[in-house]
Amino acid sequence: KQEVTQIPAALSVPEGENLVLNCSFTDSAIYNLQWFRQDPGKGLTSLLLIQSSQREQTSGRLNASLDKSSGRSTLYIAASQPGDSATYLCAVISGGATNKLIFGTGTLLAVQP
């Protein structure tokens, strides 16, 4: 059974700092991995998607990497801003007929102005 874990569970940083969020998964047979952002009481906003054949993806100040063999992904946020404060979720898309998304435990990020 696929299990996805995120470390740290919560993180507070001053504005402008670079930071790394970690995601690990137990079964490396994934189709791809997706990072999401969730604001309190809201739905999910997709940030980056990495296909299983890719090593990383970049969008603006965000960079996500994927190491399938070790079961790890990182989300790097450069020059953090207070508007980045949210819960960040990684999700792996398992193979098979249904292509289900299995979510990690989430990291609650607070960027202090």
Added chain:
Amino acid sequence: GAVVSQHPSRVICKSGTSVKIECRSLDFQATTMFWYRQFPKQSLMLMATSNEGSKATYEQGVEKDKFLINHASLTLSTLTVTSAHPEDSSFYICSARDNRVYGYTFGSGTRLTVV
């Protein structure tokens, strides 16, 4: 880009009544949609996979008679919480995959409160 609309965003109902939540893909067809449940300060838990024109596939521990899923068209899936009880109060979110792109798109979620 792919857009998923979910309604209602909030609903309060009395214990024992049923509540229907709609999930629509607005600019693409979705043969498969997913329903998640999220408790406060917890991650999303997959409840079931909704398949157009066939029965939904439920995750272990999810009562199919409690959470009725109907996926009658390629753009609409509904989740009905039957005979709701206070413990069913939660945040419910649907998602769908647009086959034109990789990845999944989520609805804005429904906050259900059963009193």
